[in-house]
Amino acid sequence: MAEPDHRDRGCPVGRDEERWGWPDMRFSGFRLVAEALRGHSGWKPLWRDPAPQPAYDVVIVGGGHGMATAYYLAKTFGQARIAVLDKGWVGGGNIGRNTTIIRSNYLLPGNEPFYELSMTLWEGLEQELNFNAMVSQRGVLNLCHTDGQRDSFRRRGNAMRLAGADAKLLEADEVRAMAPFLNFDNARFPIKGGLLQGRGGTARHDAVAWGYARGADVAGVDIIQNCEVTGFDIDNGRVTGVQTTRGPIRANTVGVAVAGNSGRVMGLAGMRLPIESHVLQAFVTEGLKPAIPGVITYGAGHFYISQSDKGGLVFGGDIDGYNSYAQRGNLPTVEDVVEGGMALMPMIGRARLLRSWGGVMDMSMDGSPIIDATPVEGLYLNAGWCYGGFKATPASGYCFAHLLATGRPHEVAAAYRLDRFARGHVIDERGAGAQPNLH
Amino acid sequence: MLIPHPLLGPRDAQEFTYLGDARLLERPDPAAENAEARFCDYVYLRDNPAGVHRELWFHEHGDRSWLVVTRDTVTHEILGAELAADVKGAGA
Amino acid sequence: MTDLTPITALGTAEAPSVAFGPLTVAEDARLGLASLALRRGADVPEPMGLKLPGPGDCVAGAGVGAFWTGPGQWMLEAPGRAEEDFAAEVARNAPGCSVTEQTDGWAAFDIVSDAGAAPVDALLERLVNLPPASLLPGKATRTVLEHLGVFVIRRAGDRLTVLGMRSAAGSLWHALTVAAKRREDAG
Numbered sequence: 001m002a003e004p005d006h007r008d009r010g011c012p013v014g015r016d017e018e019r020w021g022w023p024d025m026r027f028s029g030f031r032l033v034a035e036a037l038r039g040h041s042g043w044k045p046l047w048r049d050p051a052p053q054p055a056y057d058v059v060i061v062g063g064g065h066g067m068a069t070a071y072y073l074a075k076t077f078g079q080a081r082i083a084v085l086d087k088g089w090v091g092g093g094n095i096g097r098n099t100t101i102i103r104s105n106y107l108l109p110g111n112e113p114f115y116e117l118s119m120t121l122w123e124g125l126e127q128e129l130n131f132n133a134m135v136s137q138r139g140v141l142n143l144c145h146t147d148g149q150r151d152s153f154r155r156r157g158n159a160m161r162l163a164g165a166d167a168k169l170l171e172a173d174e175v176r177a178m179a180p181f182l183n184f185d186n187a188r189f190p191i192k193g194g195l196l197q198g199r200g201g202t203a204r205h206d207a208v209a210w211g212y213a214r215g216a217d218v219a220g221v222d223i224i225q226n227c228e229v230t231g232f233d234i235d236n237g238r239v240t241g242v243q244t245t246r247g248p249i250r251a252n253t254v255g256v257a258v259a260g261n262s263g264r265v266m267g268l269a270g271m272r273l274p275i276e277s278h279v280l281q282a283f284v285t286e287g288l289k290p291a292i293p294g295v296i297t298y299g300a301g302h303f304y305i306s307q308s309d310k311g312g313l314v315f316g317g318d319i320d321g322y323n324s325y326a327q328r329g330n331l332p333t334v335e336d337v338v339e340g341g342m343a344l345m346p347m348i349g350r351a352r353l354l355r356s357w358g359g360v361m362d363m364s365m366d367g368s369p370i371i372d373a374t375p376v377e378g379l380y381l382n383a384g385w386c387y388g389g390f391k392a393t394p395a396s397g398y399c400f401a402h403l404l405a406t407g408r409p410h411e412v413a414a415a416y417r418l419d420r421f422a423r424g425h426v427i428d429e430r431g432a433g434a435q436p437n438l439h
Numbered sequence: 440m441l442i443p444h445p446l447l448g449p450r451d452a453q454e455f456t457y458l459g460d461a462r463l464l465e466r467p468d469p470a471a472e473n474a475e476a477r478f479c480d481y482v483y484l485r486d487n488p489a490g491v492h493r494e495l496w497f498h499e500h501g502d503r504s505w506l507v508v509t510r511d512t513v514t515h516e517i518l519g520a521e522l523a524a525d526v527k528g529a530g531a
Numbered sequence: 532m533t534d535l536t537p538i539t540a541l542g543t544a545e546a547p548s549v550a551f552g553p554l555t556v557a558e559d560a561r562l563g564l565a566s567l568a569l570r571r572g573a574d575v576p577e578p579m580g581l582k583l584p585g586p587g588d589c590v591a592g593a594g595v596g597a598f599w600t601g602p603g604q605w606m607l608e609a610p611g612r613a614e615e616d617f618a619a620e621v622a623r624n625a626p627g628c629s630v631t632e633q634t635d636g637w638a639a640f641d642i643v644s645d646a647g648a649a650p651v652d653a654l655l656e657r658l659v660n661l662p663p664a665s666l667l668p669g670k671a672t673r674t675v676l677e678h679l680g681v682f683v684i685r686r687a688g689d690r691l692t693v694l695g696m697r698s699a700a701g702s703l704w705h706a707l708t709v710a711a712k713r714r715e716d717a718g
């Protein structure tokens with residue numbers, strides 16, 4: 001039976017598609033020049049805005065990792081009849097709220113190969129999506145301030161290299177050459193060196209959301225915004241669909257990837273998760289001339305910073321530390337973060353803060369994510385990304401798509417099981433135990 | 440956030456450290472038959488509600504009392520605070 | 532025997548004292564301290580005739596004082612007796628209680644005003660994030676000051692003592708004197 005062409009519903013799609021093998025919105029230098037000449041009148045929306053159909057094969061809840069999942073499901077795993085439902089708009093969740101750092105500098109075998117897969121997907125992402133996600137491998141430098149910390153960085157660097165990632169241990173003078181403005185001789189926390197991942201860096205978060213959305217749309221996925229899932233239809237232990245604010249939608253397979261709302265959404269299916277929702281804040285200064293070469297993280301407090309291509313210093317620190325669904329944090333954490341910044345690079349005191357905001361994240365009991373089936377047949381979960389899931393977007397989407405399409409976990413995500421807590425197989429990078437606000 | 444300490448009046452949340460859901464007061468009986476499964480739930484699983492949440496805060500930079508604070512996780516509004524010792528003593 | 536020279540928490544031979552307008556900030560190197568905690572279900576003792584205060588309060592008796600530190604817990608103070616075994620005396624006078632010597636754990640700084648309560652109130656606004664009611668004369672409380680855990684004891688309108696951990700005495704002294712200076716500069 002022929003699949004219905006969802007793309008004919010909702011808003012029109014350009015007919016350039018046949019010509020390009022892509023719809024209207026393929027980008028190129030030629031296209032840019034042509035549009036400049038005709039007053040930019042030819043640009044179209046990047047994706048359609050279809051009404052939800054009564055039934056799909058696969059419904060994915062959440063348009064962050066969920067959008068990447070839908071893209072790979074359609075593009076790589078050849079599935080059809082897919083919808084992504086989001087209660088808000090594409091890019092309105094944490095995928096558009098983070099500090100844009102991408103890296104694969106994890107220690108544990110359950111994590112590192114996964115994040116390294118993500119890094120390789122980042123490296124090809126713009127070609128894959130024909131979308132400028134501004135992936136910039138400007139390097140991620142973690143500073144160390146004690147001999148013990150240097151030893152642990154050496155161990156981590158070796159673990160990274162064993163998994164095929166790049167890592168370089170720097171002496172203090174090498175760090176000084178890269179970032180002379182740092183407070184090297186701080187009496188309490190002198191900078192002793194650092195661990196550099198040269199392939200790490202930043203990517204423009206909104207563009208990642210939009211690029212995957214455009215790619216998924218082109219591959220036939222229905223992107224349904226302003227559509228909140230309010231319940232699951234479960235029949236004899238098997239999911240048969242979802243209830244939404246835009247009506248019921250039937251589905252054989254439902255994948256949930258709702259970041260900070262996992263507890264709330266899976267509660268609708270009667271599940272309690274090893275997760276607490278917490279708020280993390282981020283900050284941007286006014287635009288400045290280029291000052292900070294890559295991503296720099298402070299090893300004696302929790303502070304990380306980079307400079308956007310627009311010139312703003314983008315930085316963050318610890319989570320606020322208490323359960324929150326508020327998408328905004330409180331002032332004590334603001335003070336704590338900027339104090340970390342002042343301790344690391346006193347010159348930051350001259351910059352003026354332009355904006356700050358918060359995002360709600362799943363903080364899991366071991367600080368690591370979950371990509372797994374659930375006790376409800378046909379219902380799958382992608383959750384627990386804590387404050388580090390932006391870098392995971394490509395691999396998380398890819399591995400979740402793999403799980404949804406094949407029923408089996410992808411080999412690099414095989415440790416991200418929901419029952420690992422009960423089995424004692426936690427993946428605890430921090431060694432903090434079952435205390436989500438410490439991860 | 441200001442926490443209304445039952446003994447000391449309003450105190451800035453900065454003086455406290457946060458532990459989590461006040462159900463952590465209800466430690467399972469290690470001698471019970473299904474103790475292992477219940478401990479697994481107790482240690483790892485949370486209700487994590489969006490809305491009213493009863494949670495444990497420790498007045499570390501204060502009188503070192505454990506409090507059970509009732510707070511709305513959507514608005515951060517604090518609705519009340521009790522001494523955890525009283526809550527536990529009342530068998531709640 | 533080795534000839535040991537006592538030094539203050541700030542590392543000097545004599546406790547420093549500096550005036551900032553009407554306020555004088557001085558280290559009190561001679562304050563004896565002992566903590567007292569009730570065992571479960573025990574009655575509240577009256578060591579050395581002191582009626583131990585309730586939450587958030589302090590009292591001064593004859594040569595000794597006390598302030599509340601937590602439920603069933605107090606700190607007892609003995610001005611001028613840092614060199615004695617004050618804890619032993621408290622233990623003798625509070626049978627059945629847990630008593631611990633505290634003198635060496637803390638650095639004490641007195642702030643005295645010669646212009647009444649107003650300069651002390653103004654300084655406290657700069658030092659700690661607490662409602663004024665918890666800092667009235669006769670109040671004592673533990674709180675945070677420049678990231679340091681401290682006890683703030685308002686002995687009288689024109690007198691204040693701040694106790695901080697001895698290992699951070701220099702940081703606390705810096706915080707107190709900078710705040711006093713800024714208050715003076717602000718008029």
Ligand SMILES: Cc1cc2nc3c(=O)[nH]c(=O)nc-3n(C[C@H](O)[C@H](O)[C@H](O)COP(=O)(O)OP(=O)(O)OC[C@H]3O[C@@H](n4cnc5c(N)ncnc54)[C@H](O)[C@@H]3O)c2cc1C
Nearest residue numbers: 062064065087093094095098099101229259359389390391
């Ligand atoms: C301030 C901040 C800074 C961060 N910095 C970094 C960083 O530098 N590097 C990094 O790797 N990670 C970072 N992270 C973490 C990263 O952003 C997240 O881990 C990741 O984006 C979460 O996955 P997601 O993209 O799927 O989430 P989201 O984009 O939040 O997607 C979840 C979606 O689910 C939708 N949803 C929720 N409930 C429902 C419902 N009932 N029905 C329908 N839809 C629903 C939401 O609207 C949302 O769009 C940061 C996070 C924050 C908050």
